[in-house]
Amino acid sequence: MSAPASVDMAAPLKLEPGGFDDLMRGLWRENPVLVQMLGLCPTLAVTNTVANSLAMGLATLFVLVCSSILVSSLRRLIPAEVRIASFILIIATFVTIADMALEATVPDIHKALGAFIALIVVNCLILSRQEAFASRNGVRRSAMDALGMGTGFTLVLLVMGSLRELLGSGSLLAVPVLGTGFEPWVIMVLPPGGFLALGVILLAQSWWQARRIPANGRGT
Amino acid sequence: MTHDATGHGSTATRESAPAGAPAWRLLATLGGAGALAGLLIVLTWQWTTPPIEAHRALVLQQAIAEVLRHPARWDTLYLEGDQLVRQPSVGADVARLEKAWLGFDANGIRLGVAVTAGEPGFADVVSLIFAWDPDSRRLLAMKVIGSKETPGLGDRIEKDSAFVSQFRGPSLPLKGVKAASGADPAEVDVITGATISSRTVIRAINAAVARWQPRIEAFDREGRP
Numbered sequence: 001m002s003a004p005a006s007v008d009m010a011a012p013l014k015l016e017p018g019g020f021d022d023l024m025r026g027l028w029r030e031n032p033v034l035v036q037m038l039g040l041c042p043t044l045a046v047t048n049t050v051a052n053s054l055a056m057g058l059a060t061l062f063v064l065v066c067s068s069i070l071v072s073s074l075r076r077l078i079p080a081e082v083r084i085a086s087f088i089l090i091i092a093t094f095v096t097i098a099d100m101a102l103e104a105t106v107p108d109i110h111k112a113l114g115a116f117i118a119l120i121v122v123n124c125l126i127l128s129r130q131e132a133f134a135s136r137n138g139v140r141r142s143a144m145d146a147l148g149m150g151t152g153f154t155l156v157l158l159v160m161g162s163l164r165e166l167l168g169s170g171s172l173l174a175v176p177v178l179g180t181g182f183e184p185w186v187i188m189v190l191p192p193g194g195f196l197a198l199g200v201i202l203l204a205q206s207w208w209q210a211r212r213i214p215a216n217g218r219g220t
Numbered sequence: 221m222t223h224d225a226t227g228h229g230s231t232a233t234r235e236s237a238p239a240g241a242p243a244w245r246l247l248a249t250l251g252g253a254g255a256l257a258g259l260l261i262v263l264t265w266q267w268t269t270p271p272i273e274a275h276r277a278l279v280l281q282q283a284i285a286e287v288l289r290h291p292a293r294w295d296t297l298y299l300e301g302d303q304l305v306r307q308p309s310v311g312a313d314v315a316r317l318e319k320a321w322l323g324f325d326a327n328g329i330r331l332g333v334a335v336t337a338g339e340p341g342f343a344d345v346v347s348l349i350f351a352w353d354p355d356s357r358r359l360l361a362m363k364v365i366g367s368k369e370t371p372g373l374g375d376r377i378e379k380d381s382a383f384v385s386q387f388r389g390p391s392l393p394l395k396g397v398k399a400a401s402g403a404d405p406a407e408v409d410v411i412t413g414a415t416i417s418s419r420t421v422i423r424a425i426n427a428a429v430a431r432w433q434p435r436i437e438a439f440d441r442e443g444r445p
Contacts, residue, residue: 077249080241081241082246092257100264100267104267186372
């Protein structure tokens with residue numbers, strides 16, 4: 001605790017010390033999927049239904065928040081040489097816990113997600129937040145950052161899942177909504193449908209960003 | 221247990237610490253983190269195992285009843301060595317023994333025998349449960365209980381009722397064909413676009429029947445009056 005004041009002054013970009021900015025950043029401006037392009041593997045692979053998307057999003061959110069809290073509270077004890085190994089160990093622990101908890105509480109969704117729950121361990125989104133944020137900031141800000149990033153990730157997965165389930169199965173949360181006259185586009189629940197849906201969502205996001213710049217006179 | 225007695229590596233200067241941490245500290249950090257991780261996982265495992273096991277048992281019970289076509293009751297046989305027995309010997313690990321389930325109707329007539337089977341499919345092992353009548357050598361029903369086959373294509377072995385219903389009644393061993401003629405009672409139509417997954421189901425059933433039929437016959441000769 002030798003020179004915290006000078007460190008704070010050297011970082012004028014941090015707008016609000018309360019953490020609100022940390023929370024909001026992940027939702028849109030630095031959204032992990034749409035802007036950072038991280039965590040694309042589960043985004044493409046398990047978003048064929050709304051329920052799967054929600055479970056994967058919440059599992060990732062849980063792992064991210066728990067890991068960030070633990071990493072930021074232990075950040076002064078972890079030597080730099082073994083920090084990646086320690087982060088992975090912490091992340092893998094919470095992934096295992098999430099895996100067991102999902103199987104115990106929602107076995108059908110656990111079955112549908114298959115190997116992708118275990119693969120949360122290697123989701124770049126989580127490791128990158130530990131390395132870039134939690135290992136350099138306090139517990140409170142790290143938790144807010146993780147909550148924002150995790151929620152942003154979950155929201156994109158939900159949009160993907162809704163689009164793919166609606167077009168690919170004609171239903172939402174397994175409730176038929178498009179009626180019997182609708183012929184499902186089976187490709188939307190298959191892997192190519194994930195790429196198509198992500199492409200359309202990225203297109204919409206880019207269009208929105210490009211439209212905003214002249215409107216309010218500042219970029220992002 | 222980790223100690224931060226060395227003084228360097230504090231606050232935001234961690235990245236620029238000139239000298240590396242001593243080896244014992246690296247070991248202590250990873251060892252401590254590993255011990256903590258192990259403790260958390262064991263606690264979670266203890267908490268989650270009962271509901272997970274209960275759910276698996278429930279799913280299996282429902283599957284047995286379904287493939288035996290809802291029998292009035294069923295008996296469990298255990299495979300010890302190459303012998304089917306009603307009561308496993310004392311000290312045997314019952315959970316690890318292979319099992320067969322004999323289904324009976326209300327009059328005590330045996331409907332058939334259910335067993336589980338597994339076979340590598342298009343993606344990972346397809347595990348299923350099926351029942352057949354060892355006397356007439358006809359299949360009663362089949363249900364896939366675990367597969368990672370391609371959604372929309374290979375998973376039709378589980379979800380396509382036209383495919384699944386073909387396993388009610390054909391004679392054994394099954395023959396997988398494209399466009400069944402209807403003349404041969406052993407024919408099963410494979411799914412277009414899921415040929416490998418369909419043939420996996422057929423192969424798993426044929427292999428399991430070949431393995432279990434002699435055991436059931438031996439059990440009938442010795443065990444039943």
